[in-house]
Amino acid sequence: MEPVISIRNLRKSYGDKEVLKGISLDVYPGQVLGYIGPNGAGKSTTVKILCGLISDYEGEVTVKGLDLKTNSLQIKSMIGYVPELAELYDVLTPVEFLQFCGSLYGLGAKTGNDRIEKMLAAFGLQNNMHQRMDSFSKGMRQKVLLASGILHNPDIIILDEPLSGLDANSVIIIKELISKLAKDGKTIFYCSHMMDVVEKVSDRIILIDNGTVIADGSFEALQQQQGDTSLEQIFANLTAKNSFTNTADELMRAFD
Numbered sequence: 001m002e003p004v005i006s007i008r009n010l011r012k013s014y015g016d017k018e019v020l021k022g023i024s025l026d027v028y029p030g031q032v033l034g035y036i037g038p039n040g041a042g043k044s045t046t047v048k049i050l051c052g053l054i055s056d057y058e059g060e061v062t063v064k065g066l067d068l069k070t071n072s073l074q075i076k077s078m079i080g081y082v083p084e085l086a087e088l089y090d091v092l093t094p095v096e097f098l099q100f101c102g103s104l105y106g107l108g109a110k111t112g113n114d115r116i117e118k119m120l121a122a123f124g125l126q127n128n129m130h131q132r133m134d135s136f137s138k139g140m141r142q143k144v145l146l147a148s149g150i151l152h153n154p155d156i157i158i159l160d161e162p163l164s165g166l167d168a169n170s171v172i173i174i175k176e177l178i179s180k181l182a183k184d185g186k187t188i189f190y191c192s193h194m195m196d197v198v199e200k201v202s203d204r205i206i207l208i209d210n211g212t213v214i215a216d217g218s219f220e221a222l223q224q225q226q227g228d229t230s231l232e233q234i235f236a237n238l239t240a241k242n243s244f245t246n247t248a249d250e251l252m253r254a255f256d
């Protein structure tokens, strides 16, 4: 099977600070890739490159066989991106905002409106569809953001911490949705710090630290390699620099 996303020796520096130091990976259709790593490891930078938001990188990135450097616009149309932080144009209602997103992707008005209404209703926002989003809670905004990322039915869905602010029921819905999208043949690139969720939804996990891949495999394979039961523990074993108790003690000493 041909990979949907192929990354070879990806490097990126901000000024003289190199934050991606030669990442290589392939992602296949229908795969849910959990892309994890400590704060500042380079996850968002990788994702921004994939989405065409950062173009000054070294190495090769291809999506469905197309080189990202020369086919950025075509690739953007295949990708749905739910960023970690986003401005939602607060003065708009969710319907207006999603109509705007739909029009950017060339979605026809009828199909677009139909999908928008169904998605907002499924997210429990049926009574808020025509309210300005400046009155929305964090979770309500996150639901609109999620809808905007999948509205055009992209083949590749990139989720950067998509569960932030969502209540426990909504988290379950999104976990189910991720599995169903993958069964439907979509490729999901999923960045998160919620290890319990990554462990459950991903069929492959890549752990990066300091701009390099330090572990790559299914959760079961990582468990076998590391001899640990939870992804949280595997993550800690491979990335923690100090004991957590010492760090907490150090923080407490700030009050002395």
Ligand SMILES: Nc1ncnc2c1ncn2[C@@H]1O[C@H](COP(=O)(O)OP(=O)(O)OP(=O)(O)O)[C@@H](O)[C@H]1O
Residues within 6 Å of the ligand: 014, 019, 037, 038, 039, 040, 041, 042, 043, 044, 045, 046
């Ligand atoms: N625009 C920028 N200019 C300069 N440095 C940046 C910029 N964006 C990110 N960095 C740096 O690049 C490194 C990787 O950042 P990135 O946001 O990719 O990490 P991350 O793995 O997504 O982290 P987090 O888990 O905290 O979201 C960090 O050291 C960060 O300070």
